[in-house]
Amino acid sequence: MTMDRRTVLGLGGAVAAGSLLAPGVYLVAAPKPPARTEVKAGRRWAMLIDVNRCSPDCRACTQACRTENNVPLFGDPERDIHWIRKVEIRDKSHKRPSITLPVLCNHCEHPPCKHVCPTAATFQRQDGLVLVDMHRCIGCRYCIIACPYKARSLVYHETHLPEGGNPKVPIRGKGVVEKCTFCVHRLDAGEEPACVEACNRDGDKGMIFGDLNDPESTIAKRVLEAKTTTIRPDLGLGPQVYYKGL
């Protein structure tokens, strides 16, 4: 088989373009949602956040979360709802520069919020996600007190689907507790959470998401090879949001 000069150059260019893409990012068309999905046991969804890459003024993840999940902002800091929020850590002695990092629900292996829930509205799915069944929640707020990560918020006001909101995610009624779901509707459709996607597209490319139980996944390899930590590991809750460089 012979190839002319033009074909060879074109092939080389295509290979170079392919290898330039960020690792873990694939150019595929958005798939049609599968006809039927069901949770598979044995999976362990987890997130790895590289704190060194997270810049103080970037809000890609929090913005994407609000748009994707129709999380309203009421303008009252006491009652605003946050599924993911940026936290700044300052060293009081000023020896180290302050760092910022996103904090969200850690989807603990032993979730205290689930254990205190009187109506079993908070539950753990087979793949480890800790979710709230809004149809059962009575808004008692025990879970808000139990959660050490301040990941939960009570809906204090009536909410409405905002203009241009996402119709795939129902809004939450007044008087229930809501929190990050790791974008469960996207996971079930085979996509990544919106914050991770936004971070890798518009932000500092510091978030990785995947199945920790799959030894071939990027996150499993990175958690093994890099020094990572979780927030308050001493509590023994088995949080699934890992931080690198904290």
Added chain:
Amino acid sequence: MAWFRPVVVAMALLAVLFGGAGGPEAGASSLGSGPPGGGSQGGPQLAKAKGDACVKDRAWMRRNHMDFLKHRRDETVREGIRIRDESLLNCQSCHTSRTEFCDRCHSFVGVQPDCFHCHNYK
């Protein structure tokens, strides 16, 4: 026989006008006109659906759609079982207007399901 022609045309027009408007499936499907199993004569007029056929037959759907959706609701939330054809989002692809489909019947029978407080349905 030329005098007979306008009479024939007028009769044909009348037949088309009255026959067309009186048909049971002209433009909108009435609850009373379907097979036995749901509704009564003179029920609310529901907007005609877009697609060819519903996921279940009409009589079954009239009687059981609420259990259908509620049962799926718990399975979906707790076990992640999402069936594309049986989701509330998929209902909207054929029954495009809530006010002209769901609400007409709900207000006729006086029930107030609170699904739509949170779930989006145009």
